Amino acid sequence: MNIPSAPRRPLTVLLAAPRGSCAGVERAIAIVEEALRRYGPPVYVRHEIVHNRYVVDRLKRQGAVFVDELDAVPDGRPVVFSAHGVAETVRQEAGRRRLPVVDATCPLVAKVHRAVDRHVRAGRPVVLIGHDGHAEVVGTLGQAPPGAVHLVESPADVDRLTLPADRTIAYATQTTLAVEETAAVVTRLQQRFPLLTGPARDDICYATSNRQAAVKAIAPRVDLLLVVGAPNSSNSNRLVEVARTTGAGDARLIERAHDLPWDRLETIASLGLTAGASAPELLVQEVLDALRLRFTLDVRTVRLAEETQSFRLPRFPPLFAAPDQAAE
Ligand code: SF4
Structure with a gap:
C-alpha cells in the first residue's frame, strides 16, 4: 500500500454500527x-x-x-x-x-421468492420494486412465468403500469433498497391500486435498514463518509446515497484501503465510516490501520442496533x- 508520508494530525472517525457482513x-x-x-x-x-x-x-x-x-x-x-x-x-x-x-x-431472499410464488399461484399480478439487472432481482423475477411480475424502480414507473386499478395487485421488493425511496414507491402503488397487498411495509432486510439507520445518524456530523463495499453491491451503493441525502458533506464508496482519497482526507476534520453488508470487518479494520499511519484517530462507535440474527x-x-x- 502506498501511503503518503506527512505529519500526523487529529481526525475524528464516527464508526457506524451495525456495519459490514450480515x-x-x-x-x-x-x-x-x-x-x-x-x-x-x-x-x-x-x-x-x-x-x-x-x-x-x-x-x-x-x-x-x-x-x-x-x-x-x-x-x-x-x-x-x-x-x-x-x-x-x-x-x-x-x-x-x-x-x-x-x-x-x-x-430473507428466499422468503420473498415464496411470497411472489404464492401471489402468482393465486392469480395476482405482482409488482416488484427493485433495480433492473441486479442478481437478486433477476432471481426474484425468475420465480414466475415471463410477464407475471412487473419491475418498477420509481413512482414514475408505477404511473406507467397498465394493470387494472380494481384488481388485487401484489407487491414485493428487493431486500437491499433505500428505505425512504421504497416507501415512496409503495405509497404510489397504494394510491394507484387500492386493493394492493404485500408485506407489512416492504421486504427490505434487517441488515439493510440497520446499516442505513446508522449512516443517517452519522451523516450530519461528518465532512466525509466512506462506505467500504463493492461497486456492484446494491446495499453499499444505497448507503452512499443515504449519506448524501441525510447531511454528509461528501460520501464515497471504496473497496479497500488503497482507494482512500488522501487529498480529500487532508481537508476534513471528521470522517464517517461504514461498510456494506457484503464487506467483511477485516476490510474496515484495514482502512482504520491505513488512516492511523497518517492521522491520530479518535474513533467513536455510533451504534443504532444490536444484531443477533444468524x-x-x-x-x-x-x-x-x-x-x-x-x-x-
Ligand atoms: S443483505 Fe444480507 S441479510 Fe439482507 S437479504 Fe441480503 S444477504 Fe440477506
Missing part, C-alpha cells in the same frame, strides 16, 4: 467453505457468492470456481447458488443435469444426488 453473507461464505471441505475442490459457484472481490478472490484461492452459468459446471460436480438467489429455470436445469446443489440463497447452513447433498434431492 447473517446472509456470512452464511453464504460458510456454505462455500463447508462445500470445499466436504467435496474437495473444485466447488463451482454460480455468480459471485456475495458482491465482494476480496471474499471472492479468497474463496478462489481455496478452490472455488465462479461461473456465470451452469453450462460451465462439469457433470457431477457440486454447485453453490449465490446469496442473491436464482430463477426457477436455473434450479430446473441443475435438477435436469442431476448436479449436486447447495443453495446459499439468503433465507441462519443455519442448508443440507449438503451427496455427490451424484437425484434431482429431487439436489436443492432445498
Whole structure:
C-alpha cells in the first residue's frame, strides 16, 4: 500500500454500527467453505457468492470456481447458488443435469421468492420494486412465468403500469433498497391500486435498514463518509446515497484501503465510516490501520442496533444426488 508520508494530525472517525457482513453473507461464505471441505475442490459457484472481490478472490484461492452459468459446471460436480438467489429455470436445469446443489440463497431472499410464488399461484399480478439487472432481482423475477411480475424502480414507473386499478395487485421488493425511496414507491402503488397487498411495509432486510439507520445518524456530523463495499453491491451503493441525502458533506464508496482519497482526507476534520453488508470487518479494520499511519484517530462507535440474527447452513447433498434431492 502506498501511503503518503506527512505529519500526523487529529481526525475524528464516527464508526457506524451495525456495519459490514450480515447473517446472509456470512452464511453464504460458510456454505462455500463447508462445500470445499466436504467435496474437495473444485466447488463451482454460480455468480459471485456475495458482491465482494476480496471474499471472492479468497474463496478462489481455496478452490472455488465462479461461473456465470451452469453450462460451465462439469457433470457431477457440486454447485453453490449465490446469496442473491436464482430463477426457477436455473434450479430446473441443475435438477435436469442431476448436479449436486447447495443453495446459499439468503433465507430473507428466499422468503420473498415464496411470497411472489404464492401471489402468482393465486392469480395476482405482482409488482416488484427493485433495480433492473441486479442478481437478486433477476432471481426474484425468475420465480414466475415471463410477464407475471412487473419491475418498477420509481413512482414514475408505477404511473406507467397498465394493470387494472380494481384488481388485487401484489407487491414485493428487493431486500437491499433505500428505505425512504421504497416507501415512496409503495405509497404510489397504494394510491394507484387500492386493493394492493404485500408485506407489512416492504421486504427490505434487517441488515439493510440497520446499516442505513446508522449512516443517517452519522451523516450530519461528518465532512466525509466512506462506505467500504463493492461497486456492484446494491446495499453499499444505497448507503452512499443515504449519506448524501441525510447531511454528509461528501460520501464515497471504496473497496479497500488503497482507494482512500488522501487529498480529500487532508481537508476534513471528521470522517464517517461504514461498510456494506457484503464487506467483511477485516476490510474496515484495514482502512482504520491505513488512516492511523497518517492521522491520530479518535474513533467513536455510533451504534443504532444490536444484531443477533444468524441462519443455519442448508443440507449438503451427496455427490451424484437425484434431482429431487439436489436443492432445498
Ligand atoms: S443483505 Fe439482507 S437479504 Fe441480503 S444477504 Fe444480507 S441479510 Fe440477506
